[in-house]
Amino acid sequence: MELERVDPTLRDAVTRMRGVGIERRLGRAIGRVAPRLVRFPRTPGVRIASARVGGVRVRTYQPARSRTDAVLLWVHGGGMLIGAPHIDDQLCTETADRLGLRIVSVDYRLAPEHPFPAPLDDCARVWTGLVERGERRIAIGGQSAGAGLAAALAQRLLDEGGQQPIAQLLLCPMLDDRTAADTARDGEEHLVWDNRSNRLGWRSFLGLEPGAATVPAHAVPARRADLAGLPPAWIGVGDIDLFHDEDVAYAERLRAAGVDVDLVIVPGAPHGFESIAADAELSRTHRAAAQAWLATRI
Template identity: 55%
Template sequence: MELERIESSLRDGVRRAPRVDLGKALVRKASRVVVGLMPRARVPGVRISEVREGGARYRLYLPEERGGAGLVWVHGGGMVGGGPKQTDRLCAETARALGVVIASARYRFAPEHPFPAASDDCRAVWERVLVNARGWGVSPERITVGGQSAGGGLAAGLVQRVHDEGGVQPAGQWLVYPMLDDRTAARGELDAVGHFVWDNRANRFGWGAVLGVRPGADVVPEYAVPARRGDLTGLPPAWIGVGDVDLFHDEDVEYARRLRAAGVDVTLDVAPGAPHGFDGIVPDSPVTSDFLARARSWLGER
């Protein structure tokens, strides 16, 4: 992909962004260690702590001033890496700006732990947040589920799972360039496009690792691939944000279309010239600031 397709304020950061081959076990291991060593975000008015309760592990963001809402958040990493610290700033600043209590899930990674390991871990965090909600000053009916990239896919799958199980439902789904459809990885013609940050070769590895079968296979486990669900009726309102040069653009737009067709209230936010992960690569860009402001505005209404 030509760098000229990237929005001008993002180009330098995107050009300098390192490319890592997560298909190599040593690279995956090193990248996980690097994320764990990231410094803690220091945002006045927000207390950050690590929580382990039974089978649930999460990073908790408690703002001093709270508005009664909560967010179960799932970080990205292609299903094979990452960690809550990589979105520390995003979570802490969102907690402060909106007064929302955030639980950022820790989950097991593929290929060592294929589906449903990560889904089960996120489900455990959802359960603990419901249990703890009132003690944090949060209404259980005002808890949104959200995630970024692979975490957005896990979040969308969790929303579907909770819907089918019944009980208290999420107030919304906050999906930041979510990884929703393994069939994208099966499209070999996309390999030649050379998407920045996350390309289709990496996508194929990530989906293959979590599914344990080739991407695009006729049968995949329920809830593993949100875009494969036939009936989207009754799911909670959604905000879906993605750049128009992101590998996930088409699948995200299509999921938004299908949600709307099923009667779900959807806000689709497409950022021109924005590649995958742009907000983390150039966090101080006006494009990033505007994108996050729109995302937080939607979340603040839950």
């Protein structure tokens, strides 16, 4: 993909992301430590705190005034390999403030040191902890790999029975290891997150090569045969994102299974643009659309 295909208002921010690689251990170490040391932009008036829910570390966002009894269980991105809840401070404080919504962001364990099911187990433990403390209306969501984990959590909870999420908010979700197995995509310049990085992420998470004949249940959301009964979903992705095809396919399969889905495709937008170029009008509009949809569900 050529840089010229990127929306002009996003190009500067996207260009700065070039050269940020996770192939080497040093790159992954920086991607894990740096987010905890950098202060990301925040919406004033939202209280941020660290806590434990279900025995798992979380980062909480409490708006000055709650306008709903619902809570959003959020999962950060990073290809299963890097990242921390801190990277979503801007998105989470903005959402908490705009909707009057409490948010709990999971500080899940990362691959390859902690492959599947450890990251998903952490999300599930936070879910259980929220339920046990009396939360009855819980939405789930995330960005990129975190959105993939949120989708997997929805599937796992459906199979386990009991309390179910009221909605799933999925920003550019990482849903299908078979994309990574398609080496023909390696030659395409998908900015921010390309297929080589994608293959490393899936390999590290699954503990096997992407595209294997079988994968563990709940490890790869797009591999699930029956999507009926899952909660309403909002899926947003750029049309030049590596995950575009798998996200559209998942949305179409959800609809075919009778699930209420809003699919938003943004022209000229690469992976994670809504955070990387957070101040661009295109990004603000995209986040507002996601938040407006969530507001109708909480």
